[in-house]
Amino acid sequence: MTDADLVSRVALTTGLSPSEAARVVDDVLAWYSEPVEAYVRRRHAALQTAGHRNEEIYGRIVAELRDRVVAAPDLTERQVRRIVYG
Template sequence: MSRTPSTVTPSTASPSTGQSSTAASQGVAPTPHRELVRHVAGSLGVPEATAARVVGDVLAYFGEPIDAFVRRRHTELQERGRSNAEIWPILDAEVAAHRFPVEANERRLRRLVYG
């Protein structure tokens, strides 16, 4: 199960002119991520449109809430034939090593998956 990538793009028309902006036509991220997009483009040597997609994907990855992450990973591990007895320790370690500012335990993980 793959995550749908998101892109960081500005609105397509300027409120004052109704014309497409240069940034929009190039698929470049609006402020405040524009500087990050430029940095990524420069450091990787890719067009800004590609860097904007990378930045969008990274923001989507880090923007996934813990409950969505736990449910998604639980499903992925079940689809790979893992039992719940194997899944809970894996999820506990992944949540601890991930970007979530909460401490997880098997009870909390079960509540996130099953409600």
């Protein structure tokens, strides 16, 4: 359920209609509610596709998780590796 005050604020500050603002808020909240394991797997695949090596990827994912708006637990590179490969 979307917070009505947040939707009103987004509509007011962006010029979007209330229904458009609600869709934006829902999309942003869905983006940040992605489980850590899903985020790690998705980012690993994207970075690998972009040609990055695992040694760089693991550290990068750990750093990205620290900066997420919705805090993820602190993970070591080994924990990231285990999420990716089991």
